[in-house]
Amino acid sequence: MTGLQQAAGQLVGAPVSTAEVCIVACAEAWRGDGEIAASPMGLIPTAGARLARATFEPDLLLSDGEARFVSGTWALGQPPPGPVEGWIPFRSVFDLAWHGSRHVMMSPAQIDRYGNANISAIGDYARPVRQLLGVRGAPGNTVNHPTSYWVPRHLPRVFVPRVDMVSGVGYDSASAAGPEAAEFLDLRRVVTNLAVLDFGGPDRSMRLVSVHPGVTVDDVVAGTGFELAIDGDVPQTRLPAAAELTLIRDVIDPARLRDGEVRG
Amino acid sequence: MVARLRSGMTIGIGGWGSRRKPMSVVRAILRSDLRDLTVVSYGGPDVGLLCAAGKIRRLVFGFVSLDSIPLEPHFQAARQRGAIEVTEYDEGMLQWALYAAACRLPFLPTRAGLGSDVLAVNPQLRTVRSPYEDAAELVAVPALPLDAALVHLNRADAAGNAQFLGDDLYFDDLFCTAAEQAYVSCERIVPTSELEAGGLTRLRVHRWMVAGVVEAPNGAHFTSCAPDYGRDEAFQRRYAAAAKDPERWALFAATYLGGDEASYQAAVTALGAEASA
Numbered sequence: 077m078t079g080l081q082q083a084a085g086q087l088v089g090a091p092v093s094t095a096e097v098c099i100v101a102c103a104e105a106w107r108g109d110g111e112i113a114a115s116p117m118g119l120i121p122t123a124g125a126r127l128a129r130a131t132f133e134p135d136l137l138l139s140d141g142e143a144r145f146v147s148g149t150w151a152l153g154q155p156p157p158g159p160v161e162g163w164i165p166f167r168s169v170f171d172l173a174w175h176g177s178r179h180v181m182m183s184p185a186q187i188d189r190y191g192n193a194n195i196s197a198i199g200d201y202a203r204p205v206r207q208l209l210g211v212r213g214a215p216g217n218t219v220n221h222p223t224s225y226w227v228p229r230h231l232p233r234v235f236v237p238r239v240d241m242v243s244g245v246g247y248d249s250a251s252a253a254g255p256e257a258a259e260f261l262d263l264r265r266v267v268t269n270l271a272v273l274d275f276g277g278p279d280r281s282m283r284l285v286s287v288h289p290g291v292t293v294d295d296v297v298a299g300t301g302f303e304l305a306i307d308g309d310v311p312q313t314r315l316p317a318a319a320e321l322t323l324i325r326d327v328i329d330p331a332r333l334r335d336g337e338v339r340g
Numbered sequence: 341m342v343a344r345l346r347s348g349m350t351i352g353i354g355g356w357g358s359r360r361k362p363m364s365v366v367r368a369i370l371r372s373d374l375r376d377l378t379v380v381s382y383g384g385p386d387v388g389l390l391c392a393a394g395k396i397r398r399l400v401f402g403f404v405s406l407d408s409i410p411l412e413p414h415f416q417a418a419r420q421r422g423a424i425e426v427t428e429y430d431e432g433m434l435q436w437a438l439y440a441a442a443c444r445l446p447f448l449p450t451r452a453g454l455g456s457d458v459l460a461v462n463p464q465l466r467t468v469r470s471p472y473e474d475a476a477e478l479v480a481v482p483a484l485p486l487d488a489a490l491v492h493l494n495r496a497d498a499a500g501n502a503q504f505l506g507d508d509l510y511f512d513d514l515f516c517t518a519a520e521q522a523y524v525s526c527e528r529i530v531p532t533s534e535l536e537a538g539g540l541t542r543l544r545v546h547r548w549m550v551a552g553v554v555e556a557p558n559g560a561h562f563t564s565c566a567p568d569y570g571r572d573e574a575f576q577r578r579y580a581a582a583a584k585d586p587e588r589w590a591l592f593a594a595t596y597l598g599g600d601e602a603s604y605q606a607a608v609t610a611l612g613a614e615a616s617a
Contacts, residue, residue: 143507165508166356170432174451196428201461203422209410210383210403215430216452245455256476257455 092315094269095120095334096324097288098226100316101267103128105224106179111135112221113145113164113178119337120267121181121226123152123328130323139164152329173213176260179222181267182214186239187225189281189302191263192246193218194239201241214243219250222262228337230268232301247280269338271296272313277305286313290340341523341554342368345488348397350378352438352519354491354512355563357407358384358571360504362492362525364559364601369395371600380438380486382431382511384563385579388414392583392593396424400484402431406576413583429481430458435511437484442517447480454479489519492560493545494568495538496526500550503535503542506566513544521551527568529555558605574615575608 102124106114114125114136129136130149137145140156143165148158164172172178184193185208195214199205217223223244227234242249250258266273266282270291277283283305284296293310316324324334342365345351355361366386369377376397381387383404390396392414404415418424429437436448449468459465459479468480491512496502502524504512516522524545535543562579564571582592596607 163507166431166510167435170435174432196457197419201457204419207411207416207419209405210401210428211430211456211458212403213431213452215454215456215458216432216450218456219451219454241461242455242457249455253455254477256451256478260451261455 092289092321093335093338094288094340095338096316096321097313098267098269098338099123099127099324099328099334100320101272101288101313102181102224102226103131104272105181105265105267106133106136109133109136109179109222111137113137113139113172115139115178115180117181118183118226118228119152119333120228121183123324123334125181126150126328127320127323130327131320137162149323149327151327151331152333153331170213170216173217174220176221178217179224179264180217181224181226182217182244183226183228184234184239184244186234186236187227187266188236188239188246190246190248190279191244191275191282192239192242192249193225193244194241195243196241198240211241211243215245218245218261218263219257220260222264224264225266227266227268230270230296230299232299235300235302237302247275270299273304281305283307284310286311288313289315341365341525341552342372342374344521344523344552345369345372345374347374348376349487350380350485352380352486352489352515353386354489354510354515355384355386355560356382356508356510357403357405358563358576359407359508360492360506360510360560360565361386361563362490362556362559363561363563364556365490365492365523365525365554366390367597367601367604370597380434380484380515382434383412383415385412385576388412388583391415391418391424392589394423398425398427400427400429400434400437402429402434406580408571408573409576409580413580417583427462428458429453429462430456433458433479433481434484435514436481438486438511438514438518440481440483441485442514445483447482449478449480451478453481484518486515486519487521489515489522490525491515491522491545492525492556492565494527494565495530495535496524496545496553497532497535498529498553499532500524500545500547500553501532501535501543502526502545502550502553503538504544505538505542505568506564509544513549516545516549522549523552523554524550525554525556525559527555527557527559527565529553556601558608561605561608572608575611
């Protein structure tokens with residue numbers, strides 16, 4: 077962000093960065109979730125989940141990235157000092173996911189208009205141009221509990237007309253597969269370095285919700301390889317409140333790791 | 341241990357990603373003439389090394405990752421060459437496949453996989469309809485019986501009772517119970533009388549599940565084996581960098597994989613001494 081914006085409420089020193097807007101936009105994904113596990117994948121979503129719990133969503137459960145639920149708020153890249161409140165080995169993560177008491181934020185290599193997401197392989201499946209991680213838990217996560225996505229670079233090669241390998245299930249795929257696939261499918265939002273999107277468009281297609289400060293609707297359209305639903309005037313993504321900025325800067329990311337993931 | 345394995349077998353490997361993998365046993369497989377293996381794994385460098393050595397005919401997996409380095413270069417290269425066949429499952433489906441085998445059931449039902457391309461790329465998968473009022477249609481994950489399982493734990497006794505001392509058992513007990521024969525390597529073999537002191541609830545692999553035990557100190561290297569040791573991140577970076585370049589890989593393989601386990605451990609120790617000098 078070219079940044080003259082200041083945090084809502086009061087002046088807080090350095091201009092608000094795009095990374096800070098993105099962290100708040102990710103935090104907003106968990107608003108209203110209550111006492112469930114927030115499972116952020118990646119640095120900006122992790123900062124967002126910790127911010128959400130430290131502010132408006134205090135009942136969220138957060139893991140240390142290994143096998144412990146921990147309380148408190150702590151810095152990215154540092155071990156949590158807070159007391160352990162639960163044991164969550166991988167087997168229990170699957171139990172939690174299938175129970176539905178979880179909201180994951182994953183980072184797809186490709187995502188399409190109806191929210192199908194690919195983290196497995198790019199190109200022909202038998203001999204991919206680029207092999208990625210594999211589907212991991214994405215198929216089970218998406219059909220069992222709320223899912224959001226984080227895309228650090230909003231580009232047409234990510235926002236594609238059709239993903240190469242459906243790992244996370246989208247609304248059209250779930251409808252085609254039947255009621256058991258659609259029953260708990262709940263794609264909440266997609267946060268990118270440019271904008272916030274959801275699935276409030278026609279037939280639950282992707283819709284532009286807000287653009288970050290300094291970004292135009294045309295920028296988002298140019299970065300998207302399919303037709304986005306756009307309802308009238310698109311608002312600006314909300315800025316961090318002063319207290320949120322203090323938490324991000326002093327507690328959650330004092331080492332400024334966020335600037336390595338999103339510039340400006 | 342490896343002498344009891346045969347080419348063409350379906351072999352499950354415990355651990356998770358680059359965590360508590362039975363690497364000394366994997367290295368022994370690299371030195372063997374075993375081939376055409378079907379490998380089942382929550383994959384890490386075990387899968388990468390076996391891919392690089394051309395040991396794998398088919399891989400059954402949910403992911404392959406080095407954790408702190410997201411993508412496994414040898415696995416990527418093998419897939420991008422079309423060198424291995426794959427059965428790609430959701431992580432939870434893989435658990436269900438092992439659990440069905442362990443319970444001697446033909447399948448277990450789940451929602452995971454519905455609507456995803458896991459069903460498209462695995463045309464052998466079927467759905468099943470609930471016989472109850474809901475009549476729900478679910479994925480029927482077929483049992484995945486293993487010919488052999490290989491796991492690495494922190495402690496074991498000579499009879500095969502084995503204990504994890506870190507935060508996560510992963511799915512090691514399921515790999516063992518899904519297998520015809522399970523083999524445990526461990527950091528240290530201790531008298532049975534010492535096991536309970538390590539924590540009763542950590543004694544999760546029992547001798548009835550296990551066909552053989554071997555002591556392999558530092559046997560999970562370079563993956564983590566908490567609390568005995570963490571992942572050797574510097575060595576993993578060296579491995580991953582070498583794996584991306586054929587010439588560097590040849591040098592890496594000659595340096596670390598050309599001899600037996602003792603020479604591997606000696607080379608690792610020498611590297612550590614060099615780094616701290």
